[in-house]
Amino acid sequence: MGAKYKTAPEDIVPIGQKMAFGSGHLANQLFPAALGVFMVVLVMSLNMNPVLAGILGALPRFLDALTDPIMGFISDNTRSKWGRRKPYILIGSVITGVAFMIMWQLYPDNSQTYNFFYFLIVSIFFYIGYTIFATPLIGLGYEMTPDYNERTRLMAVSQWMGQIAWMIAPWFWVIIYDPDIFASAPEGARTLSIWVGALCMILGILPAVFNKEMIVPDKEKMANLSMKELAHNTKEFVTGIKRTLKNKPFVKLCGATFLVFNGFQTVAQFAMFIIVYYLFNGDKVASGAWPAWFGTVSAMATAVIVIPIVTKLSEKYGKKNAFIIATLISIIGYGLKWWGFNPDNPWLMFMPIPFLSFLYSVKYFEKNNAQVL
Secondary structure, eight states: OOTTOOOOGGGOOOHHHHHHHHHHHHHHHHHHHHHHHHHHHHHHTSOOOHHHHHHHHHHHHHHHHHHHHHHHHHHHTOOOTTOSSHHHHHHHHHHHHHHHHHHTOOOTTSOHHHHHHHHHHHHHHHHHHHHHHHHHHHHHHHTSOSOHHHHHHHHHHHHHHHHHHHHHTHHHHHHHTOTTTOSSHHHHHHHHHHHHHHHHHHHHHHHHHHOOOOOOOOGGGSOOOSGGGHHHHHHHHHHHHHHHHTOHHHHHHHHHIIIIIHHHHHHHTTHHHIIIIIISTTOHHHHTTHHHHHHHHHHHHIIIIIHHHHHHHHHHHOHHHHHHHHHHHHHHHHHHHHHHSOTTOGGGGGTTHHHHGGGGHHHHHHHHOGGGO
């Protein structure tokens, strides 16, 4: 797509529609961002075995991996007067928000076994709701405009708004552990989870209310979702997966996303522990707001620097080349981490951030479309 290309007026998504769609992505990002911060409470304040805490983080994700394609199939083939996506976005946001509130009603007086199974069971409902909400939300973005560049701009707005979640979430750590606000961290988690769940629920509902599905498929080509056709649908679903796996560009994109982005996410989860236990020798009071500032500055760098740059690179050089450039720049950031995390000078932790933030663009490409490769 060259710079001379001009989007047709009827293919332009109004700013209000972009903001509503972005609000959904703010909720979509705030759920996992908040969850990452709240999970620290399990180990640091509820004294849960780190191995069990790791299992709580991993097991529901396996379920999530199985339900995502199933939810995609159901949403793709839904026929309703409200559209294929919006009913699920509405229902899913409510389930996820309520489950998040219930999930963190944990008490130190309970046994470790009780807290483990309580959290595991509720988190399964949380991830099911999250799948019902998030999968159709991503699909909705592809159907709001048929224009390639306008879709890029739509995704850029949604990703920029989604980054607000990562600016806000690190400060949950400060609020939860502030003795002037809450008597204990578990109490802080119990109370704050209600506010976070309610906020995400409201934000998640907005796309279902205000967005429009502009691209509607031929209903004759859609599968029948009735129980009577369950066996046929299951076979068609499996056939669809096999057909998708034969699409080499899509498989390459999924592989790159899985390896690069999930590697980034895995390492990022340790940032708070590294700051508290390595830079400040485990002193939560001394570490203060440093973990929050690290997370907020990282998110701001992505929103203010990376997303605008990557969007321009995508439009000028194509998404594949922009993807490669962004990945190479992020490697520089990981190299700088060796000097950045220095107990003698905590300020150096911010040095790698502008470079590291380019790796977040991997998620941007994945959500844009498979034309990257």
